Amino acid sequence: MKIGPETVVQFHYTLRNAEGEELETSRGDDPTAYLHGADNIIPGLEKAMVDHAAGDVFTVEVAPEDAYGEVDPSRQQRVPVKHLLFKGKLKPGMQVLLNTERGRVPVTVVKAGRHSADIDTNHPLAGQTLSFDIEITDVRAASAEEVAHGHAHGPGGHHHH
Structure with missing residues (x-):
């Protein structure tokens, strides 16, 4: 299944700044999950996810305007x-x-x-070009409840208590 509207994507990522320094990573933990098309992740990363499938590994550069914006x-x-x-x-x-x-x-x-x-009060990553090393681990159809709530449920997603 390819990533598109109303799919739930699980992925591992390593985030680096323009200098190549590692800022954060999900590796060694549960993959991150998001509902595609619901603005759960930064726009530049979401755009780069389209049409990828489980098992895909790629790197995406995201300019400030598609990430956390310019410094104001x-x-x-x-x-x-x-x-x-x-x-x-x-x-x-x-x-x-x-x-x-x-x-x-x-x-x-x-x-x-x-x-x-x-x-x-700017986001700490505002004004920075970011580089994400992505590994897609799973893509599935979102449930009606996930679509209604606007986010993924379960491991790596949103947990309702």
């Missing part, structure tokens, strides 16, 4: 340190969580002061 300078702001969740000493470059009315969001510390910090 207006997304830097100053916040009281008490709104940040972190361990140890707050330092520039750290990934921390910011408490917002919509829940916790990951942010990057640009500058740390005693009472306030300058943070960047």
Whole structure:
């Protein structure tokens, strides 16, 4: 079966940046699962998946506009340190969580002061060209429930409790 609308895809990936450094990988764990056509993964990766089948191994380069977008300078702001969740000493470059009315969001510390910090709310991978080494492990038809919920269920997918 080929990947297309209303298929559930399981795949392993290794994500690298433009310099070839490994940023994350699913290997050694369960494959990741997603419902194709439901915006579960970044657009550039989803486009590259079309028409592939189980057993396919390939590498895809994804430009920032098809991944996490360009860096938006207006997304830097100053916040009281008490709104940040972190361990140890707050330092520039750290990934921390910011408490917002919509829940916790990951942010990057640009500058740390005693009472306030300058943070960047852009996705940590914004502005980067990403390279994914993909191995498709399984492709199956999505269930009616998965289509209704907009995501894959089961191993590597969404678990309802």
